Amino acid sequence: MNNENSPVEEIIEVLRKAPKVALFSHVSPDGDCIGSMLAMGLALEKMGKEVSFYNPDPVPSNLRFLPAASRISRELPNPSPQTWMFVDCTDLQRVNLAVSQIPSETMVLNLDHHISNQFFGDLNWIDAQACACGELAVTLISQLGIEIDRDMATNLYTAIVTDSGCFQYSNTTAQTHRLTAELLDTGLDLSGIHHNLFDQKPLAQLRLLQYALDSLEIHAEGQLAVMSLCLEDFQKSGATQELSEGLVNHIRSIAGVEVAVLLKEVGPQEIKGGLRSNQWLNVNEIAAHFGGGGHKRAAGCTLGVPMTEAKQSIRSAIEEALRLGRDH
Template sequence: EILLNMGKAIDLIKESSNIFIASHINPDGDNIGSSLALALALKKINKNIVVLKSDIIPIDFTFLPGINLIKEYDDKLDDIDLFITLDCGDINRLGQNKILFENAKKTINIDHHISNTNFGDINIVDSKVTATGELIYYFIKQMEIEIDKDIATNIYTAISTDTGSFKYESVSSDTHRIIADLLDIGIDKSDININLYENMSFTRMKLFIKSLTTLETFNNGKIAVIEVTQEMLKETGASLEDSEGIVSFIKKLSTVEAACILKELEKEDIKISLRTKKYLDASYICNKFDGGGHKRAAGCTIYKGIKEAKELIVKSIQEAMKV
């Protein structure tokens, strides 16, 4: 079915000239890497491509080839032949770009979230692949467009960042076969990895240090929770995007099954990221708060103060642990 839908999507792309690409708010490497890989590929077949900015781009990704293609769009709404969403589970996750999506003549949804609502005219959704970047790799191959070094760099970034550098259980032999091909194409993996993982500002390091001091555990260490508050951001000069990666650090605790970070966007607007190690379904837990994601990585927002939000999420994790 995925192959069939890819075929339909390719036909639609061939018929369209103005193509918009967008992904979810709070962009990550899969989101940005997949978007740029597809944009660079479609530019090779002379399509007019707009990659929509949904949010602030984390500094880690500014080295990516094609990053300057990402723009805010404030022109005509009636010019969108085709709108392709990538790595986006539902249309609300498009943020400010939702209105552009709704004005598009046709839409394609390419994603790997279990919680995906199949909102596109054509849906290429496979929750078994570890990153949308994998689907984009197959899609570009299917279009018979050559994957060059720039495209490969973006796909590598998409897959590496969505797999904790190829560690997560969703990583398959196919994942590694794709990566092998990208290496053969000639990407500079050392350079990519330094840019992605060893390029932290001192400000960001200070935020990590502060946030880690708030570590609390529950259920004999099975649940670990940390906070990032507005006050910490003020004290360190860091921004919310700088908190990316803290939650995976606390997941390293030997006792932990569920690691959770609460980020205070505003007083009663708490963004939660949840990571699980072996058996808990993170997506199921976050769904209860209208969020979503994957089995081992999910998120949601709780519109309460940070203390109350913490009680609510911990209680939900505890309940999920009982069954």
């Protein structure tokens, strides 16, 4: 192996020579891992390769419109090709795989944009500057000399638009927009893609939002917004716990709010708190105080007390932090 080459050039060399490639994406699949994997596979097929697509979980309903999505299998490829490519996976656990399940002699390629990637491949191209693995896939496909067609572009656009939060997250760069422009040049059906991706909210999720809004409290002179959902709310709405994800953003975006909290009753005397801040308050410290953690602007914790008590404790801790912050 020529170590003077960049990993991209080495990966291209391996892919050019491989007659068969197995592609892998992570559990709880999202638009980025599915879209990037499918686009890579379609490009390799255009080069005459035989490809297979693997994901341990079912494809979410809002991603089933993606070209080639129906070909994703929950069975490991058998016989196993000599080249395996992992897309958007920090480590093998993300694919529910153990090292022992990879046949020896397999060349493992690892394409990812997570800073926490474990470099588990024989060749690893990890670019934490990319907002989505889809950005790496666009570059790789172009460098393989394959013209990106509409089917690939639909997959790649989905990868980028979902992982960049519609170009709103701070991981979005000038490069993100430049690569997206190239995808739009293929004549993408933007309305169709957005409708498929984003207009598929379960009714139960809106019901959950309704119950959450019914519980909305504003404290600390408008700086703190708190909502809560009890077990009964989940039962009445028919919503699963996952459907409550993202609800906290509805109150985080109220004018003047610095901290937004959603408290969920997940069991008797078991309250999960999701905390978000906008500009300065370190919610990681608040969550850590209750045995949880996360990031400065998004953190979580679990409290083993009834809802009323949990609400009071978290509210007090945040009000105290807001007061201290102002005095600094």
